[in-house]
Amino acid sequence: MSDEILTDKYVENSTRAIEDDILQGALGKIQSGLAKATQASYRQLDEGPELRMTAHDIREKTINNLDVVLTQLAAKVRENGGKVYFAKTAEQAVAYTLDVARQFKVKQVVKGKSMVSEEIGLNPALEAQGIEVNETDLGEYIIQVAGEKPSHIIAPAIHKTREQVGRLFAEHLGVPYTDDPPELTRIARKALRDKFLQADMGISGCNLACAETGHMTVVSNEGNIRMSTTLPRVHVAIMGMERVVANLEDHDILFRLLSRGAAAQKLGGCVSYIGGPGGPDFPDGPEAFHLVILDNGRSRILADPKFREILYCIRCSACLNACPVYGKIGGHAYGATYCGPIGAVLTPLMVGMNKAKDLCLGETLCGACRQACSVNIDLPRMLLELRYRLAYGDDDWQTKQVSPLEKTIHQAWAFLAGHPALYRAFLKAGAMGQKVFPKYRGMIRKMPGPVVGWTRDRDIQPLAHTPFRERFKTLSSKKVR
Amino acid sequence: MPIHTNETQFIHDIRAALGIRANNSDARQKEIFTDPAQPPEAQQMLLDTICARQHSDRMDLLDRLSREAVPLNLKVIPMKNEAEAAKAIAGLVADTTPEWGDKKSVVQWDHPMIKALALDSALKDQNVPVYTAAFDGSETSHNQKNLKRDQIREQVTASYIGVTSADFCLADTATLVMRSRPAEARSVSLLPSIHVAVIRKEQILSDMKELYALLKFDPDTRGKGLPHHMVMISGPSKTADIELVMVHGAHGPRALYLYVITGE
Amino acid sequence: MAHATLFIQCIVDGMYPEVGEAMVRLFQRLGITMDYPENQTCCGQPSFNSGYRKEAAKAAKHYIETFENAGTIVCPSGSCVSMIRNHYPELFEDEPGWRERAERVGKRTFELTEYLVDVLGFKNTGAYFNGKVTYHDSCHLNRYLGVSSQPRELIRRVAGLTFVEMEASDKCCGFGGAFSTKYPDISTALVKEKVQNILDSGADAVVGCDMGCLMNIQGYLNRHNYPVRVMHIAQLLAGVKGDAA
Numbered sequence: 001m002s003d004e005i006l007t008d009k010y011v012e013n014s015t016r017a018i019e020d021d022i023l024q025g026a027l028g029k030i031q032s033g034l035a036k037a038t039q040a041s042y043r044q045l046d047e048g049p050e051l052r053m054t055a056h057d058i059r060e061k062t063i064n065n066l067d068v069v070l071t072q073l074a075a076k077v078r079e080n081g082g083k084v085y086f087a088k089t090a091e092q093a094v095a096y097t098l099d100v101a102r103q104f105k106v107k108q109v110v111k112g113k114s115m116v117s118e119e120i121g122l123n124p125a126l127e128a129q130g131i132e133v134n135e136t137d138l139g140e141y142i143i144q145v146a147g148e149k150p151s152h153i154i155a156p157a158i159h160k161t162r163e164q165v166g167r168l169f170a171e172h173l174g175v176p177y178t179d180d181p182p183e184l185t186r187i188a189r190k191a192l193r194d195k196f197l198q199a200d201m202g203i204s205g206c207n208l209a210c211a212e213t214g215h216m217t218v219v220s221n222e223g224n225i226r227m228s229t230t231l232p233r234v235h236v237a238i239m240g241m242e243r244v245v246a247n248l249e250d251h252d253i254l255f256r257l258l259s260r261g262a263a264a265q266k267l268g269g270c271v272s273y274i275g276g277p278g279g280p281d282f283p284d285g286p287e288a289f290h291l292v293i294l295d296n297g298r299s300r301i302l303a304d305p306k307f308r309e310i311l312y313c314i315r316c317s318a319c320l321n322a323c324p325v326y327g328k329i330g331g332h333a334y335g336a337t338y339c340g341p342i343g344a345v346l347t348p349l350m351v352g353m354n355k356a357k358d359l360c361l362g363e364t365l366c367g368a369c370r371q372a373c374s375v376n377i378d379l380p381r382m383l384l385e386l387r388y389r390l391a392y393g394d395d396d397w398q399t400k401q402v403s404p405l406e407k408t409i410h411q412a413w414a415f416l417a418g419h420p421a422l423y424r425a426f427l428k429a430g431a432m433g434q435k436v437f438p439k440y441r442g443m444i445r446k447m448p449g450p451v452v453g454w455t456r457d458r459d460i461q462p463l464a465h466t467p468f469r470e471r472f473k474t475l476s477s478k479k480v481r
Numbered sequence: 482m483p484i485h486t487n488e489t490q491f492i493h494d495i496r497a498a499l500g501i502r503a504n505n506s507d508a509r510q511k512e513i514f515t516d517p518a519q520p521p522e523a524q525q526m527l528l529d530t531i532c533a534r535q536h537s538d539r540m541d542l543l544d545r546l547s548r549e550a551v552p553l554n555l556k557v558i559p560m561k562n563e564a565e566a567a568k569a570i571a572g573l574v575a576d577t578t579p580e581w582g583d584k585k586s587v588v589q590w591d592h593p594m595i596k597a598l599a600l601d602s603a604l605k606d607q608n609v610p611v612y613t614a615a616f617d618g619s620e621t622s623h624n625q626k627n628l629k630r631d632q633i634r635e636q637v638t639a640s641y642i643g644v645t646s647a648d649f650c651l652a653d654t655a656t657l658v659m660r661s662r663p664a665e666a667r668s669v670s671l672l673p674s675i676h677v678a679v680i681r682k683e684q685i686l687s688d689m690k691e692l693y694a695l696l697k698f699d700p701d702t703r704g705k706g707l708p709h710h711m712v713m714i715s716g717p718s719k720t721a722d723i724e725l726v727m728v729h730g731a732h733g734p735r736a737l738y739l740y741v742i743t744g745e
Numbered sequence: 746m747a748h749a750t751l752f753i754q755c756i757v758d759g760m761y762p763e764v765g766e767a768m769v770r771l772f773q774r775l776g777i778t779m780d781y782p783e784n785q786t787c788c789g790q791p792s793f794n795s796g797y798r799k800e801a802a803k804a805a806k807h808y809i810e811t812f813e814n815a816g817t818i819v820c821p822s823g824s825c826v827s828m829i830r831n832h833y834p835e836l837f838e839d840e841p842g843w844r845e846r847a848e849r850v851g852k853r854t855f856e857l858t859e860y861l862v863d864v865l866g867f868k869n870t871g872a873y874f875n876g877k878v879t880y881h882d883s884c885h886l887n888r889y890l891g892v893s894s895q896p897r898e899l900i901r902r903v904a905g906l907t908f909v910e911m912e913a914s915d916k917c918c919g920f921g922g923a924f925s926t927k928y929p930d931i932s933t934a935l936v937k938e939k940v941q942n943i944l945d946s947g948a949d950a951v952v953g954c955d956m957g958c959l960m961n962i963q964g965y966l967n968r969h970n971y972p973v974r975v976m977h978i979a980q981l982l983a984g985v986k987g988d989a990a
Contacts, residue, residue: 364921
């Protein structure tokens with residue numbers, strides 16, 4: 001990835017996020033509202049929440065046949081007059097896009113929100129060529145003006161208050177200060193309309209391409225993607241190679257789930273199918289359409305049967321809205337393009353399990369993400385799988401053992417678990433050893449060593465002098481009360 | 482300039498990742514892609530329902546559409562016929578002002594239903610020009626087409642109301658479905674501040690499931706396949722990116738009026 | 746006559762033996778006979794959650810050997826039962842013999858409230874508690890075992906008790922096993938929110954079915970001197986009228 005990877009700063013970034021009251025308020029709003037609303041919207045489906053299982057099967061079949069599906073997609077897009085480029089790496093995707101920009105003498109770009117374009121570091125590369133890049137999704141526009149990175153997949157500027165946005169716009173756009181969201185939106189609407197009309201190139205991501213018909217699709221509520229992909233002379237769409245369905249009717253199910261997972265909506269406000277330029281008979285629309293299909297580590301994930309399932313993701317962000325950890329630390333703490341539970345699995349697989357170890361270890365495995373996932377992906381299973389690879393190391397993934405010391409401790413515990421007499425003796429010794437620690441209302445206040453993190457903010461229960469196993473005989477002979 | 486597309490190596494890497502050694506792409510192709518000529522039972526039932534729809538069913542759908550439209554800020558207005566609709570649109574023009582500037586103009590599709598509105602005469606006494614965003618057949622050379630395109634762009638940009646029809650309307654999600662045709666410019670429903678759409682009640686479907694059943698499995702609707710572009714619009718744009726406060730009217734039209742010709 | 750073989754997990758055996766005692770008293774009152782294999786140790790969950798599957802498999806094998814001849818095994822822990830039922834088979838992917846044995850013993854291992862309500866059909870246990878009680882849904886019990894109505898059925902029928910649902914009862918308390926010591930800031934932030942929800946409910950006591958969660962919640966309550974009692978459901982149901990407060 002060309003983005004700066006800060007996954008090793010997970011702990012300190014999390015701490016900073018937890019102390020940020022504004023961020024905490026914003027995250028609380030997303031989670032208390034959206035997560036419940038999404039669950040309700042799944043229940044309101046004609047087919048009920050079980051539709052997510054059907055969607056899972058559709059995605060599984062598509063991914064398991066991705067070679068055939070992508071071949072068909074490319075052939076059909078070309079029939080529609082579009083051009084297709086297969087980018088193995090981020091660098092190739094960027095180079096191709098720059099080539100197209102040169103070809104069309106592009107000076108200004110308008111962009112719809114695209115996580116994959118963040119993943120490959122497209123904006124800085126365009127800007128380095130002197131091309132002006134205008135993010136048009138309101139949230140992305142705000143953070144572009146602020147010089148920050150998105151903190152959520154669907155609502156990138158959710159960490160900013162209206163006052164902050166008001167000050168930002170006043171400073172950078174020279175408009176009078178206002179903190180009224182409709183007024184702020186109107187300001188962005190006017191500023192961006194000019195950009196849409198002047199831009200030479202529109203860049204978008206892709207929600208779910210359709211191989212059967214040869215189209216990519218984009219879904220938005222703001223209308224900015226429609227603007228960006230209709231008005232400029234050339235449209236470049238970048239898609240992760242897994243973001244495709246085989247059959248047109250699959251879209252019915254997946255769009256209904258995507259919209260609910262993302263924003264508890266029945267359907268996103270604007271869905272566009274784009275397969276190519278209109279050609280000489282059409283009075284408007286771009287003259288050229290280029291679809292860039294990106295690998296960038298996805299085929300490696302595909303090759304590992306335990307992790308292949310993560311490629312079923314359709315980037316709805318329902319898991320972010322349900323995750324209690326994300327709800328405390330926000331998106332920036334994950335230090336990479338993809339955050340939340342999807343990021344906790346995907347990022348280690350893309351940047352390295354050791355480098356991103358805190359993302360998969362720093363989760364509680366509560367399972368809320370799996371319950372929320374619009375395509376029923378078993379995210380906790382893959383988090384456990386990542387921990388397994390880290391525990392022993394994995395040559396296929398160039399992963400080193402995360403902690404040989406910890407492994408030794410677990411080996412010792414396993415040994416004890418298989419030797420009951422020693423197990424009992426060990427616990428007895430521990431109970432005696434803990435006598436040195438002062439207690440308050442029966443609990444230990446301070447204890448150094450591995451649980452120092454716990455005892456900083458919480459008391460801890462000491463080991464009992466007489467464990468249950470020593471009490472049972474007496475108990476079972478007592479009379480019933 | 483021809484660019485090597487990397488397709489062969491890319492697909493080869495995917496096959497390797499999937500552990501596919503045999504050259505069974507053709508067999509798998511048949512297995513993965515469903516046949517439009519063989520709708521499964523559920524899809525056939527949807528097609529049959531659509532076919533069997535009666536007048537009263539259609540009026541029910543219109544009711545449902547009207548209800549679903551409310552939170553999406555879509556205004557659904559039943560009209561007896563095109564003449565009534567034209568009068569209503571003239572009233573709308575009289576009651577509204579442009580978002581930018583003060584010169585009013587209207588842009589429209591080259592479409593039979595829109596032509597039947599005769600908007601240029603309906604708006605004559607308000608002195609509001611009506612532009613048709615389409616080639617008129619006189620453009621033969623490449624250059625002439627380009628000039629016309631520029632002119633259309635200027636007119637669409639300057640107009641504060643865009644008038645279109647649509648292919649379908651989905652009641653459940655209040656969605657207008659528009660497949661692109663040369664006479665039906667995309668930007669007419671995109672650039673103006675107000676989008677006016679005129680359809681017949683017969684064009685209203687129940688929901689997404691019916692739409693996709695038609696697009697995929699109904700020979701008439703499917704035709705030669707989807708054109709290069711299709712859009713599905715459910716109300717004017719909106720955003721909640723600032724503190725999750727819902728704001729109606731982000732980019733593109735901030736108001737959407739749907740006139741449904743009912744015949745009564 | 747119902748008979749249960751007890752699996753008393755390490756955290757109760759070693760740190761909260763009174764919870765195990767409560768479960769025994771409860772079973773005695775309900776006329777359930779019990780046996781307790783003395784050689785039981787740990788189900789292996791801590792190792793599994795941290796990725797140490799080979800070590801977890803060793804503990805699992807010990808559990809299987811200890812319990813596979815039992816009729817019905819009952820354990821006062823949702824997370825341990827989830828480990829045994831949901832994950833033991835995958836520990837033995839390459840050892841079909843052990844896998845079968847794991848699946849068999851998993852089918853016969855129950856969490857306490859599952860056992861009382863689903864297996865035995867008890868809802869009213871004759872318990873008594875004077876006060877307001879709220880219930881915390883532990884993640885593994887709720888999402889991995891699907892148990893959320895059973896504890897509520899039991900709690901609602903405790904005489905003298907007023908049941909109040911807290912806000913977000915099913916939101917994670919931040920324990921997550923080793924997570925609570927390795928990522929203390931996030932863990933504390935979560936338990937702080939959980940405790941706030943408990944306090945806001947007005948409850949005198951918070952009840953749960955997993956001691957890991959309850960230990961976490963109690964640790965925070967104790968540190969901040971909040972007067973809310975923390976009880977495992979076994980302790981709540983073991984109480985009868987006339988018990989000392």
